[in-house]
Each structure stands twice: as structure tokens, then as C-alpha cells.
Amino acid sequence: MDSSNDEALDIIITNVVATFRTRCHLNLRTIALEGINVIYKPDMGKVLMKLRKPKITASIWSSGKIICTGATSEDDAKVGARRLARTLQKLGFKVRFSAFKVVNVLAVCSMPFAIRLIDFTKKNRPIASYEPELHPAATYRIKHIKATIQVFSTGSITVTGPNVQNVASAVEQVYPLLFECQKPRCK
């Protein structure tokens, strides 16, 4: 369906969340003391470490499980995670980078037309749900690729899915449905 348009739709990935394990126990107080850009949260039992180069924030637990958020691509997330593991290694922990997995990808896309949400919801019940008083967007969940799409009436959509491939196919799937319910933008 994309090939029938004059312009390709720009899907901008805004956030990639990934997890990995270090296979060793981590002493959070040492990390807080010897690491720069580190915030210690003893009440939550974790340490927040922010990297500069791929702009990533990592939550580090003492069990060795680490969640990295804020990357803009899957490869970026991997580089950031490895940099983090390297930093922990240098701090003296016997880190082994393992079980790296991208858990969530958030992308934003803008349609070149506005959308009639009430029409869209009526045509796609029960996959789509819209409660205007609670949230201004209609939610469309595609079960088999585990993607959730939030459709706004201005034409912007946000897509969350387990990886970039799923997000792209979700946008492809939903585009014809949105095209049917478009609203002319003047007025």
C-alpha cells in the first residue's frame, strides 16, 4: 500500500527498550560511588546510570539484570548495553554480557491526512476502542504481531511493538484502514 503513495511514510523510532544480564551480582553502592552520571535509588533497590554517547538511561539491579531505555535504534541499544557492561567490568565486576533482548520499540508516524476517529472505531470494532473522555486517541491492537497503535485525529499515530520489524508491518497493516476514514484537512 505504501508504494501507491507519492511520498513514503516516515516512521520515526523514538524509544527502544532492551534488557540484558551480567551473570554476576553487582554492588550498587560501589557503582554509585565510583561511577559518574549515576543516581542511586536505595528505596527502589536500583541504580540509574546515564550514558552520553548513545543517549541511554539504564536501570541496574543488584541481581545483575539491567534495562536500557532511550535508544533510537536496535543497534544503538546494543552498543549502549555493551558500553554499559564494559563500564561495569572496569569497575571491577566479573561481567559477562548475555541475554541481550530488545523488549519494546516505540515509533511515531504522521499521516498526510486527518482521521475521523468515530468512523474508524465503528469500522474496526472490537479491535479498535475509543473513549474520547478518557484519552484523545483510538487504540488499535494487532494481536498476532503484538503491536498497539494509538491513532490521533490529527493523523499522527504512535506504534509500540516488540521489535522494529513488527512496528513497520503494523503501520503497513493499519494504513489502508486509516486511509478509508480520512477527513479533509481544511475546515
Place this chain on the structure above:
Amino acid sequence: MPRPALSCPGCGSSNIVDDALYAQAQLVCVDCGSVVSEGALVDDPVGGSAVSYSWSTAVDKKPCANLIKGLQRVKALCRSLRVHGEIENLSQTNYRQAYQHESFIKVSLQKKEVLAGCCVLVSCRLLNWPITMGTISCLLDADPMVVGAVYQEMVKILNITAPIVNVTDVMEAHSQEYKICSPQVPEEFAANSKDLTKRAVALVELAADSWIITGRRPVPIMMAAIYLAWQSLQPTKHRLKFSLDKFCQIAKVNKHKAALKRITEIKEVLCKLGREIPWVREAVTPDNVVRQVEDILQHRYALLRRALRTHEEALLEECQASCEDSPTDDTAPSEISEPVAQTKNSSSAEQCEPNAERAKRSGDGDADPCTALELHGDTQESQVPATNWGKRMLFAPPCVIHPKKRRMEQPELKDVTGDEEISDSEIDSYIRTPQEARDFALVQKMLSASESEKS
């Protein structure tokens, strides 16, 4: 029979035998006769029987007292909203069904009350009685977020698809809440409720056309519409100076903060239309536009067409004046004459676009002000229709007019593979030197010491 490994607490001997006295098992020391331990006299389970009274067939199961109270609450809500009998019956059925479900049977009484309100809401929606969630939250005196969450869960459990409420439908029901008729307030503030509703509905329709309603909560919009309608019915100096706060006080409704923003937005739209009125000499500003509201609403479709036409002409002139290429100059005059003649606005908007695109393509890559007008510093062409439709159109939602600045993508992103080498020097920038670490620890100690001194 002697029991091994037991000693009598009285004499210390290990000669202890099993001796049952009247069917009660006992361990007795042979030498001194004291009882070391004894079994239970009765074999009943501790704390009552294994089968509770309510589960046994001893008594007929009575309906839960809270369920009955809940049903009465549903009835009370329906009565206070003055809905008809069908809605009351449907909401009671729904409540009974939802109450028995496992996700609602064990929640707090407060949530059960919210559930009652949600059942009334969904029944009203199914039977085409316009009502907003805001009204229900007010009636229940509950957090709108909680009401929303319970509503969504209930709809999922009961598998109901309720039609969506239109703001214009709810307007009438909402305006009944405002006590602004003659006997209730002094004569100078009174307004006929029919006129008030009619004007407020017209204002809401205007707001719907200009992207004010989409994505916003309905109650503040309705409040803003009623306030402006009330002011414009008799635009005396006193009424115009009357703030929203005081209006809500005399009408005996709770003020919503968002209503102030909506009032500003609706006034802006009214100004845009007010400028097109041919017989108004003075400049139309948000302060004096309320006087013109009656005329604006009466002729709003004609004014809307005029405003859109003027806006397109202004845009075409800007494009023309800033574009340097002659081919575009030849085509532009022919395009200007067309928008004036036509009433359909969609095609004229599209004509502005090919004009601009032609200018872009034939431009020599120098900073064309026409394209600068549209691109806002974005170099990606595919983003042009998305970012500039807010500037191109006369009415657009605020999120499009003031888009969030997206951080620019770094060019080195394309070369990242995920498996590159990471140099030591890079990593060292994230680790404190031992001296720094010692200083940091010292400072932390000093800070915590001074804090504990203060407290």
C-alpha cells in the same frame, strides 16, 4: 509401651508410656505419675468446621447485603439524573451481572459505588441518553481516572460496545445544571434557558469545526460555551467584566480550570470570523468580540467561507511575493482567480500545494523564503505535509500549530552495527578516579552529618 527419647519434666526419668484415660490419649511417666502430654479431647478442627456456615446447606443463601445496597444506589443515581425506566432496569441488570464477576466481587465498597455509576453510564449510552463521564464522576464525587478505569474494565467484562457521545447532544442536558433562570438569580444576570442552550450549542458546533473539541474533555468546553453564550445574550459592561469564577458561583456549578483555556481558544476563533464582518469598523480583539457573537453565530457559515478565502489569498500572495521564478508567477494569477470563485475549500488548498512544490523543485537550492516558510528548518521532504498543514490552514489543533521539536538524528547512526569495539578511554570517562571517589564519599558523609545536625 515405653516411649523412647522423652523425659519427664517432673522427675527426669525416661520411662514414659502411652496411657489412654477415657479415650483421651496421654503420655504418663511411670515413676512419678505426672502427665507429660495429652491429646485433644475432641477432634473438631481448630477455629470452626472445615465447611463454613455460608457454604453449608443449613441456610438458604441470601443475596449479598452490599449487592442490595448497590442496586439501590443505582436506582438513586437514575432518579437524580431523571432518566426513564428502561435505563434504570438495564443498569440494574448490568450491575447485578458485573457485581457477580470475579474482578468486581472483592473490590472495595468505594469501587463498587463507582461501578454503579458506570453501569448507569453505559445504559444511558446504549439507550441514546446523552451523558458524560464528567457528570457521573461529579455525582459520585470520585476521581475521573478511577471512573474511567472501572468503566473500561466493566465494558470488557460485560462485552458491551457503547456508542460514543457527541458533545452537542450532551450540551442540552448539561445546561440544565446551570441555575441561571430568573427566579434563581437577580434580573440583571438572568437568562432564558432555551436561548442560552441554543446559543451554547451553536458555539459548540463552531468549536467542533475549528479543532477545539477534538481530543479534549467535554465538560470544560461546555462550560466555556455556556459562559460565552450568557455574556453575549446581554453584553452589558457588568456581564463582560464578570469572571468565570463568579459566574460559576451564581450558577452553582463547580468551576473547571480548563474552561479558561477553552474560552480563550473560542474567542480566538470568534475573532478570526469577526474580522470578516463587513459592517464592523473597529478592530476585533478578544476583549470586544463578545458583542459580535450574535452576528457571528447567525452568519457563521458565510463568515467561515470568507475567512478561509481570505486566508488562502494571503498565503498565495506570500508564496508569490517570495518566489523568484517566472514560471510560477505566470501560473499564480490564474490560480488566484479560481479560489475567489469556488466555494469548495479542499481543492483550493491543494492548488496552493502544487504551486509551492513547483517552486521548490525549480528553485536553485538557495534559501527560498517560500520553502523556508513551510519547512521550519526540517530538511526531510516527507515531513513537509505533516509540519506545515498547521500553518497552511486557518484552523488547526494546537498540537500541530506548535509541534514538539524533535531532536535531530545523528548522521553516525547509519554506521552503527551493534558489535563495534569500545575503547578503554571511552569507558574511563564514566568512572571516577580513586581520588575522586574518596572525595565524593567524604562529601556525602559531610552532607549527611550536617543534615542530621539540622534535623
